[in-house]
Amino acid sequence: MTTAVPEDRRRVTSRLTVLQYLITVLFAVLAIGFWVLQVVQHAKFEEMAENNNQRTLALRAPRGIVFDRDGRVLVENRHSYSISIVREQTKDINRTIRLLSQVLGIEEARVREVVDRHRHDPSYRPITVVQDATLAQVAAVTARRLDFELPDVRVEPTPTRKYPDTMAAHLFGYVGEVSDKDVAEDDDLHSGDIVGQSGIEKVYNALLKGEDGAKRVVVNSVGREIRTLEEDPPTEGKRLQLTIDYDVQKAIEDGFRVAGFNGAAVVLDPANGDVLGFTSRPSYDPNAFAAGIDRATWASLNTDDLRPLQDRAIQGRYSPGSTFKMAVALAGLEEGIITPDFHAFCQGHANFYGHEFACWNKKGHGSIDLRRAIEQSCDVYFYTVANMVGVDKINKWATLLGLGVKSGIDLPNEVQGLVPSTEWKREKMHEKWYAGETISVGIGQGAVSVTPISMAVYMATLANGGTRVTPHLLKAVDDGTGWKPVPPPPPQSKIDIDPDKLQAIRDGLWLVVNGGGTGGRARLPGYDVSGKTGSSQVISNQGRIAAGRTKKDLRDNGWFVFFAPRDHPLVAGVVFLEHGIHGGNAAAVTHHILDTFFAKKEGRPLPQVPADFHLIYTDPFAHLTAGPPGGRN
Amino acid sequence: MFERRLYYHIDWALLAAILALCVLGVAMIYSTTFDPTRGMSRMYITQLYAIVLGLGAMVFMLALDYRTFTDKSHLIYIAMLAVLLYVIFFGTVQMGARRWIPLKAFNLQPSEFAKLGVALVLAKFFGESRGTPAWGDLAVGAALTALPLALIAKEPDLGTAVTLLPVFFAIAYLAGMRMRIFGIMIVCLLLAAPLAWKFALKDYQKSRISTFLDPSQDAKGAGYQQIQARITVGSGGLSGKGFKQGTQGQLRFLPVAHNDFIFSVLAEEQGFAGVLVALGLYLFVILRALEAARLAKDRLGSYLVLGVLASFTFQVIYNITMSAGLAPVKGLTLPLMSYGGSSLIATLAGFGLVLNVRMRRFTN
Numbered sequence: 002m003t004t005a006v007p008e009d010r011r012r013v014t015s016r017l018t019v020l021q022y023l024i025t026v027l028f029a030v031l032a033i034g035f036w037v038l039q040v041v042q043h044a045k046f047e048e049m050a051e052n053n054n055q056r057t058l059a060l061r062a063p064r065g066i067v068f069d070r071d072g073r074v075l076v077e078n079r080h081s082y083s084i085s086i087v088r089e090q091t092k093d094i095n096r097t098i099r100l101l102s103q104v105l106g107i108e109e110a111r112v113r114e115v116v117d118r119h120r121h122d123p124s125y126r127p128i129t130v131v132q133d134a135t136l137a138q139v140a141a142v143t144a145r146r147l148d149f150e151l152p153d154v155r156v157e158p159t160p161t162r163k164y165p166d167t168m169a170a171h172l173f174g175y176v177g178e179v180s181d182k183d184v185a186e187d188d189d190l191h192s193g194d195i196v197g198q199s200g201i202e203k204v205y206n207a208l209l210k211g212e213d214g215a216k217r218v219v220v221n222s223v224g225r226e227i228r229t230l231e232e233d234p235p236t237e238g239k240r241l242q243l244t245i246d247y248d249v250q251k252a253i254e255d256g257f258r259v260a261g262f263n264g265a266a267v268v269l270d271p272a273n274g275d276v277l278g279f280t281s282r283p284s285y286d287p288n289a290f291a292a293g294i295d296r297a298t299w300a301s302l303n304t305d306d307l308r309p310l311q312d313r314a315i316q317g318r319y320s321p322g323s324t325f326k327m328a329v330a331l332a333g334l335e336e337g338i339i340t341p342d343f344h345a346f347c348q349g350h351a352n353f354y355g356h357e358f359a360c361w362n363k364k365g366h367g368s369i370d371l372r373r374a375i376e377q378s379c380d381v382y383f384y385t386v387a388n389m390v391g392v393d394k395i396n397k398w399a400t401l402l403g404l405g406v407k408s409g410i411d412l413p414n415e416v417q418g419l420v421p422s423t424e425w426k427r428e429k430m431h432e433k434w435y436a437g438e439t440i441s442v443g444i445g446q447g448a449v450s451v452t453p454i455s456m457a458v459y460m461a462t463l464a465n466g467g468t469r470v471t472p473h474l475l476k477a478v479d480d481g482t483g484w485k486p487v488p489p490p491p492p493q494s495k496i497d498i499d500p501d502k503l504q505a506i507r508d509g510l511w512l513v514v515n516g517g518g519t520g521g522r523a524r525l526p527g528y529d530v531s532g533k534t535g536s537s538q539v540i541s542n543q544g545r546i547a548a549g550r551t552k553k554d555l556r557d558n559g560w561f562v563f564f565a566p567r568d569h570p571l572v573a574g575v576v577f578l579e580h581g582i583h584g585g586n587a588a589a590v591t592h593h594i595l596d597t598f599f600a601k602k603e604g605r606p607l608p609q610v611p612a613d614f615h616l617i618y619t620d621p622f623a624h625l626t627a628g629p630p631g632g633r634n
Numbered sequence: 635m636f637e638r639r640l641y642y643h644i645d646w647a648l649l650a651a652i653l654a655l656c657v658l659g660v661a662m663i664y665s666t667t668f669d670p671t672r673g674m675s676r677m678y679i680t681q682l683y684a685i686v687l688g689l690g691a692m693v694f695m696l697a698l699d700y701r702t703f704t705d706k707s708h709l710i711y712i713a714m715l716a717v718l719l720y721v722i723f724f725g726t727v728q729m730g731a732r733r734w735i736p737l738k739a740f741n742l743q744p745s746e747f748a749k750l751g752v753a754l755v756l757a758k759f760f761g762e763s764r765g766t767p768a769w770g771d772l773a774v775g776a777a778l779t780a781l782p783l784a785l786i787a788k789e790p791d792l793g794t795a796v797t798l799l800p801v802f803f804a805i806a807y808l809a810g811m812r813m814r815i816f817g818i819m820i821v822c823l824l825l826a827a828p829l830a831w832k833f834a835l836k837d838y839q840k841s842r843i844s845t846f847l848d849p850s851q852d853a854k855g856a857g858y859q860q861i862q863a864r865i866t867v868g869s870g871g872l873s874g875k876g877f878k879q880g881t882q883g884q885l886r887f888l889p890v891a892h893n894d895f896i897f898s899v900l901a902e903e904q905g906f907a908g909v910l911v912a913l914g915l916y917l918f919v920i921l922r923a924l925e926a927a928r929l930a931k932d933r934l935g936s937y938l939v940l941g942v943l944a945s946f947t948f949q950v951i952y953n954i955t956m957s958a959g960l961a962p963v964k965g966l967t968l969p970l971m972s973y974g975g976s977s978l979i980a981t982l983a984g985f986g987l988v989l990n991v992r993m994r995r996f997t998n
Contacts, residue, residue, distance in 0.1 A: 009765065009810065009933060012810055013808055013927075013928070013933065013936050014928055016807060016808055016810075017808070017924055017927055017928050017936075017940075020804075020924060020940075021921060021924050024917070024920055024921070024924075024947060024951075025917065025921070027951055028913055028916070028917045028951075031913060031951070031954055031955065031958075032909070032910060032913055034955070034958055034960055035867065035901065035906055035909045035910075035913075035958060036906060038864060038867050038868040038958055039867060039868060039870050039871055039872065039901065039905060039906040039909065040871070040872055040906055042868050043868060043869070043870075043871045043872070045868065046864065046865050046867070046868025046869040047868070047869045047871065049865045049868075049869065050865050050866070050868075050869035050881055050882055050887075051881075053862075053865065053881070053882065053885075053887050054881045054882075054885050054887065219881070219885070220885070221885035221886050221887075227885065
């Protein structure tokens, strides 16, 4: 050992030293690498790790429950499950779409379309594919999820709207996914939100929608939730109490069902404009929208000739026929042109400006005063008065009674009727008004058109002595701290109708029901029901002849407008039967509504729904009789 | 046999560092396989058993003079080839590869032990001849390495097969192979690379390499592990998320965390501090073993130590680099820490030889 170290020994030592340094350097490089990752770039990777394992899930807020005026539940929420795709966790979107559509049993194209529509959304936001999944669908997806086959598909409980079937469907409206346009306009809305699309769901969406909560959870690599980090529970939407009376509403719906006609009805409290009942028929099932309406149902609702989505009560414009006569009478009385004792002589027809105008009663009514003229619905009397008053004054008073203007009800997309005037004709038609045109207006024909809701306001105004109340649906709001009443909106206008003049009209309306008039079917002994029937053509007789044999329903529309009791009215409204043939048929439906209203008011048992109203279903004009145009009662 | 005085020459510091790494491994295995929702995992217990078995193997490798093993190395080598052949035909298939021989308690992976066999036979072969190895010697040595390498690659287990190469190069280097020849071989390898790419590599191997170069091109597939590894390590920070608190490993964003990516878990939960400790321990073990090679009383001992150390070092450096997402993902375990009985037992047995050489530096 003391001698020179052998050559190979030296070589081993030196080569080992090289290795020593080499390895030390490599380890130093490794340490630097880790330092860069763990210290220099730590913040970046920490955020990436959090994005990996933390998710914010939206907790859908249930919409507010809607009650009737007595606190009965009208619209509530039910538990349902929605199935959605979270693309953030998707490896292959095409595979997910294919597999998911198989598992759910729906068309691949439909899933793809939904995904495409939301392709610009942030990838962490779930795209809802099925809103109201069946239990079988939920089970199928859950099973696949556990097999890690669909880690990007989520099943989450979602509160879904539950409506009382087709009852008051147009009033409640429906909910659906918010449109891209609305999202762009309102910062509070996000793509995929469920918002009211019509009815009170739309008008009071801000109150009803509540506030979605959120949950921050830790998930593992296959998206399974491990634990909750923090939870911000959703706030349920405010509860709304409507002015609707469930019993009255049901009486209306039952009445239409038994009568077998489409149409609309509105029942108001004439004192303040509370809407007690409101319907439009045919109806649809808003529950179908709540669960995400399918294309076929939507298409059929839109192409249906009967237009079930149209809210006839506020969007249907119809000729009022004889129900318009009170407006003409009031104009004559208040303008001082006639008195209640003004008599006209009816010989079954009359000549104005060289044209022959027929009364519905060809035999004539003889000498007749205002009360009787209303009772008998004498056309000649109102031709005469209209001619004396002139179209502009008729327009003025009809407007003050609520006709030809919007009622201001708290529902979306109300349309306006029309009561013509010389100014209207000049502006719209660029033509002069001919005095001869006023004659038809006297019996609610010609250009006159009204919406059912405006007819209800008209009767309420006659009932309360001149206050054009604003019909409204919202009675009280509960934001969780107790019910706070919502004051009725101010009236649209207010006039003081001379009580004596008003009484003459009321007497006439009373006679229609309780005398020898056409509204006898609405009579309720002891309740002084006052009203007026009206029938209006949907096509002129000539037109009807020209149309020949057609599938189109060309039968007359039937009106009944009413209030009761005559002297201290508690209720006013309208029943409009589309192609209901006779106003008398509408009066029969009204009978059941008022019977229910008063029974409830007095605490009596509610009347049974009659099995049959024994209405007149034969169309008197089915044989296409030709004759001069004229009002029919 | 085992003389009492030899006991005093055991390198206790090296042994302590080795055991410290084993314990660190068990702790990380416990942390990453602990899942309260599925009851206690028994993986860390299996690992403890493997450590005990490994220590037994170590004692066995210590007990006899290392020259006894090298003298029998040709027999050991032939037996090893036989076992590797057996695996190819009769081994158990797991994850698409035939690598295991099923035993009662666990599956034995003979390729792990092949490293020792090759180290023994090469140490013996180069140790017998003095002076700079001739071309012929190198060719024989290369052939001795290539045979088991081919068999292991056939399983297929390219990762483990490749770990045999450092054994050959390290021993040849120490035996005095000219650096010029090293240079030539490196040039040849570089030239062979495109050919290997075209003919030898399988598609999944190619995709691993190409995604390493750009992990984002396949962020959900092959690049996923690499990206997740970086996130795991990077999110650990200076002091780590704490024992059992690592989200990446615990929530399984990182695959086979208890195995190939055990070092990532350590980095996540114990932070840069933990990484420095582990790197320090590994560096200490390697330098200490190099010391044993230097102290060895004969060339044979030096070659044997370096042969054992070569595959160990290669694997440690490669695995740690990979666990930080800085190398292509390859199924290579981290010796001493990763879960796996065969690897642990073979590694501990290998260090038995290292301790053996150092311990017997004064004997004749």
